[in-house]
Amino acid sequence: MSERTLSADEVRQLYDKHGRALLAYACAFVMDVAGAEDILHHVFLRLLQKPPAVPDMPLAYLYRAVRNAALNVRRDGQRAITHDFATSDLGVLFEHHGGNREAALALQGALFTLSEEQREVVVLRIWSGMTLEEVAALTGVPVNTAASRHRYALEKLREQLKPYEGKNSKVRP
Amino acid sequence: MIDNNQQFEKFLREFQPRHPGALPQVSHRHSSRRLAASAAIAFSLAASVWFTMNHPANQPGQISSDVPLSSVINRKYLPPQNITSLTQLSIDDPPRFDAALNEASRHQLPDFKNRDSTLRVLAKQ
Numbered sequence: 001m002s003e004r005t006l007s008a009d010e011v012r013q014l015y016d017k018h019g020r021a022l023l024a025y026a027c028a029f030v031m032d033v034a035g036a037e038d039i040l041h042h043v044f045l046r047l048l049q050k051p052p053a054v055p056d057m058p059l060a061y062l063y064r065a066v067r068n069a070a071l072n073v074r075r076d077g078q079r080a081i082t083h084d085f086a087t088s089d090l091g092v093l094f095e096h097h098g099g100n101r102e103a104a105l106a107l108q109g110a111l112f113t114l115s116e117e118q119r120e121v122v123v124l125r126i127w128s129g130m131t132l133e134e135v136a137a138l139t140g141v142p143v144n145t146a147a148s149r150h151r152y153a154l155e156k157l158r159e160q161l162k163p164y165e166g167k168n169s170k171v172r173p
Numbered sequence: 174m175i176d177n178n179q180q181f182e183k184f185l186r187e188f189q190p191r192h193p194g195a196l197p198q199v200s201h202r203h204s205s206r207r208l209a210a211s212a213a214i215a216f217s218l219a220a221s222v223w224f225t226m227n228h229p230a231n232q233p234g235q236i237s238s239d240v241p242l243s244s245v246i247n248r249k250y251l252p253p254q255n256i257t258s259l260t261q262l263s264i265d266d267p268p269r270f271d272a273a274l275n276e277a278s279r280h281q282l283p284d285f286k287n288r289d290s291t292l293r294v295l296a297k298q
Contacts, residue, residue, distance in 0.1 A: 015196055024190035037193045044196055094188040107188050126185045151178070158181050165184050 003053040011047045014062065015040075021128040022066050024093060028119045029070035031112055033091030039069045063128070063138055103164035110160040118153035121146055 006014075019040065026036035043065045054061045094104040111119055117139075124135045136146040158165070263270040 012196065015193075019193045020190040023193045027190075040193050041197060048196075093190055095191050097187045097189065104188055107185070122185075126182060127190055154178050154181055157185070158177075161184075165181070 002056055004056065005051045005053055006047060006058060007051075008048055011044060011051070014058065015044050018059065018062065018128075021123075022062065024123045024127045025063060025120070026066050026070045027093055027111075028116065028123045029067070030074055033093050035073065036070070039066060039073055043069050060138060063124075067138075100164065103161070106161060106164055107157075110157050113160070114153050114156055118149045118156070121149040122153040122157070125150055 022040055023033070023036055026039045027033060030036050030039065043062070047065075092104070093108050096104045111122070114122065120139060121135055124130045124138065125132065130138070132143055132146050132150065135150070136143040139146060141149075259270065259273065262273060
């Protein structure tokens with residue numbers, strides 16, 4: 001696979017196009033939305049300042065870079081991670097198409113109750129639109145493992161979001 | 174079950190992660206500083222090279238008044254490296270000895286580590 005250096009415009013276009021999904025992906029590791037945003041900025045600024053040679057399709061590179069940066073931040077303890085979702089202000093990650101803010105917050109809380117592996121898979125599958133094969137390749141696990149993580153994650157989420165799912169389906173025919 | 178999952182996935186896609194804030198502007202401050210430093214170094218190098226080329230210490234063929242003639246004449250001899258050979262040379266061939274001392278003074282610093290060194294004594298004072 002050939003490699004090339006991204007121009008500043010290309011980097012900014014990638015940020016505009018994939019920023020949302022990458023933010024959700026970083027949140028899979030650090031949970032704190034502001035911290036995830038910092039990680040994203042760090043990765044993209046590095047791309048702008050010292051553009052490395054990246055593959056022609058740089059998306060997988062970007063996801064890996066965000067993953068590594070997030071894991072580094074967490075390892076170095078640069079961000080205190082709290083699991084007390086009721087009292088902590090982690091920032092708002094999701095917006096609902098129909099404007100249901102309560103459901104959006106419920107989804108965020110439900111996501112944070114998943115294991116990191118499950119959260120990573122479900123974020124990549126749902127909000128990055130990856131196939132399970134792509135998710136498996138990125139996370140370095142067999143496809144079956146990725147599939148079962150995804151299945152369990154959906155079960156847990158469905159359990160917690162049942163009230164909103166019904167409500168929304170009634171509101172949105 | 175698969176249908177249920179697909180339906181639930183569809184429900185989840187009704188939510189969208191918010192867009193992260195705009196990328197901060199890339200700072201060029203450090204790179205411009207580096208550029209200025211490089212330019213200053215290059216300029217001083219160029220200036221010193223130019224100065225050396227245009228104002229050599231001794232023009233070829235010109236003999237400085239404070240350098241003994243013998244030292245210039247005897248440049249072809251390599252300077253002896255130790256005290257014994259220098260002493261011997263001072264007895265056998267004084268002009269060559271002068272030249273050797275002159276040459277050595279260009280390449281060797283005074284030995285301030287030596288116990289009897291004047292520099293060491295001065296440094297203590």
